[in-house]
Amino acid sequence: MINKILIANRGEIASRIIRTCKKMNINTVAVFSEADEYAPYVKLSDENYLLGASQVNESYLNIDKIIQIAKKANVCAIHPGYGFMSENSQFAAKCKQEDIIFIGPDTDILSKMGDKIIARKLMSKFGVPVIPGMDEAVADVESAIEAANQIGFPVMLKASAGGGGVGMQVVNNESELETAFENNSKRAATFFGDGSMFIEKLLENARHVEVQVLADEFGNAIHLFDRECSIQRRNQKVIEEAPAIFLSEQVREEMGEVSVNAVKQLGYTNAGTIEYLVDEQENFYFLEMNTRIQVEHPITEEITGIDLVEQQINIASGKKLDVTQSEIKKTGHSIEARIYAEDPKTFFPSPGKIVVYEEPVNDYIRIESSVKKDSNVTPFYDPMISKLIVYGRSREEAISRLKEALLNYRIEGIKTNIPMLLEVINHEQFIVGNTPTSFVKQYF
Amino acid sequence: MMTEVKASMAGNMWKIVVKEGDTVDAGQDVAILESMKMEIPIATEEAGTVKEIKVNEGDFINEGDVIAIIE
Numbered sequence: 001m002i003n004k005i006l007i008a009n010r011g012e013i014a015s016r017i018i019r020t021c022k023k024m025n026i027n028t029v030a031v032f033s034e035a036d037e038y039a040p041y042v043k044l045s046d047e048n049y050l051l052g053a054s055q056v057n058e059s060y061l062n063i064d065k066i067i068q069i070a071k072k073a074n075v076c077a078i079h080p081g082y083g084f085m086s087e088n089s090q091f092a093a094k095c096k097q098e099d100i101i102f103i104g105p106d107t108d109i110l111s112k113m114g115d116k117i118i119a120r121k122l123m124s125k126f127g128v129p130v131i132p133g134m135d136e137a138v139a140d141v142e143s144a145i146e147a148a149n150q151i152g153f154p155v156m157l158k159a160s161a162g163g164g165g166v167g168m169q170v171v172n173n174e175s176e177l178e179t180a181f182e183n184n185s186k187r188a189a190t191f192f193g194d195g196s197m198f199i200e201k202l203l204e205n206a207r208h209v210e211v212q213v214l215a216d217e218f219g220n221a222i223h224l225f226d227r228e229c230s231i232q233r234r235n236q237k238v239i240e241e242a243p244a245i246f247l248s249e250q251v252r253e254e255m256g257e258v259s260v261n262a263v264k265q266l267g268y269t270n271a272g273t274i275e276y277l278v279d280e281q282e283n284f285y286f287l288e289m290n291t292r293i294q295v296e297h298p299i300t301e302e303i304t305g306i307d308l309v310e311q312q313i314n315i316a317s318g319k320k321l322d323v324t325q326s327e328i329k330k331t332g333h334s335i336e337a338r339i340y341a342e343d344p345k346t347f348f349p350s351p352g353k354i355v356v357y358e359e360p361v362n363d364y365i366r367i368e369s370s371v372k373k374d375s376n377v378t379p380f381y382d383p384m385i386s387k388l389i390v391y392g393r394s395r396e397e398a399i400s401r402l403k404e405a406l407l408n409y410r411i412e413g414i415k416t417n418i419p420m421l422l423e424v425i426n427h428e429q430f431i432v433g434n435t436p437t438s439f440v441k442q443y444f
Numbered sequence: 445m446m447t448e449v450k451a452s453m454a455g456n457m458w459k460i461v462v463k464e465g466d467t468v469d470a471g472q473d474v475a476i477l478e479s480m481k482m483e484i485p486i487a488t489e490e491a492g493t494v495k496e497i498k499v500n501e502g503d504f505i506n507e508g509d510v511i512a513i514i515e
Binding site: 348378382 | 453454455456458479480481482484504
């Protein structure tokens with residue numbers, strides 16, 4: 001039984017996790033940096049502790065400090081949310097060592113899936129199609145050029161240890177590759193402590209489709225259908241939909257089966273997401289596996305009625321999955337728009353103080369927010385300040401509800417991407433569902 | 445004439461791309477700041493010679509801090 005959880009995260013996801021804990025009568029411990037002292041999630045928790053200075057190394061990435069607080073507060077488990085510690089195998093190992101449950105998969109799975117090359121090899125072995133590309137990472141630009149020529153330009157250059165779009169770039173020719181390799185390898189070394197890179201064939205006009213899975217410690221695994229997240233800027237998602245548009249029911253079923261089978265063979269536990277690229281012929285290829293709760297998990301909750309955080313906690317407590325595949329049904333359509341504190345044209349971040357903050361309200365609107373009136377959006381963390389989620393009986397209805405909700409969302413004092421989001425959902429190609437991952441680059 | 449190149453927002457100094465004594469054109473990047481997980485190029489408005497660099501890579505920079513002086 002888990003009766004007290006520390007949330008090793010901040011912002012909207014911390015609030016989201018606390019909400020489910022309250023429903024389950026679990027006590028919550030929040031941790032915060034100096035910059036987050038007045039953040040809404042801190043108030044929602046039963047107990048809260050200062051981690052340290054605002055910079056992530058002193059706060060949300062400080063393993064020792066987080067563990068120290070977890071022990072002091074005497075928690076049974078730590079929920080890492082997404083980002084920060086969520087895919088850090090060292091952190092998960094430290095939890096285990098201290099007899100604290102890490103709400104996520106095993107340390108071993110975290111490190112395997114965190115290495116793109118190993119993940120690709122394993123998935124391929126378990127029958128998941130992979131994108132044509134290299135089987136080994138390269139450390140120098142000469143080997144990269146040789147590999148790219150073999151695969152054929154254009155290619156996608158990726159940091160082996162990367163995530164969140166960092167260290168990733170489309171490369172069209174040799175000379176582009178030379179500059180791109182040096183820059184991205186250096187960035188990857190700074191961000192992930194590993195500068196090795198690898199190259200895959202660039203799939204043109206592909207869509208980003210991901211399958212949500214849940215697996216328990218007894219070898220049971222299910223999927224909760226798919227999400228399409230093709231609307232991206234700077235390789236980061238902006239708008240997500242569930243279910244994926246234009247996916248035939250036959251391919252949807254096949255992707256679900258392939259994913260569940262891989263998860264079982266992997267010995268995976270807890271919630272996870274397998275990301276794919278799907279081309280125009282509906283061929284799907286493994287991209288990566290996210291071994292944590294995703295930012296966009298609410299849209300799956302909206303169409304299935306399953307609380308994914310509750311499932312995560314139950315699985316981590318050693319309980320058997322209480323639903324079977326045939327009991328999982330999807331109804332309607334859900335869309336999430338990520339509200340970023342950024343310039344809607346240049347996508348440059350826009351930190352500052354929020355002076356007006358009014359959320360749209362309706363029973364088909366769900367908002368997961370990090371901020372309130374008078375909140376300061378600081379330069380220390382990701383610029384996402386809120387997620388606007390709508391539900392509709394059809395995609396058409398969901399789009400029209402999202403439009404209305406965005407028009408009624410008032411945030412002043414900082415720039416937000418709301419004008420850009422409205423432009424996307426008003427775009428005729430978006431309305432007809434013609435949404436390759438190049439959508440934003442192509443039309444904005 | 446001296447011009448101060450200032451940070452347009454707060455963040456970590458990721459990379460300084462010029463060195464003292466370099467000649468720079470108006471609009472050329474002097475440094476790259478990392479803020480909210482994004483790289484923000486900081487450019488000089490005036491052309492000239494880099495007289496002094498006031499920050500180090502890895503420093504935390506506040507909005508309005510002087511990054512470099514161009515002469």
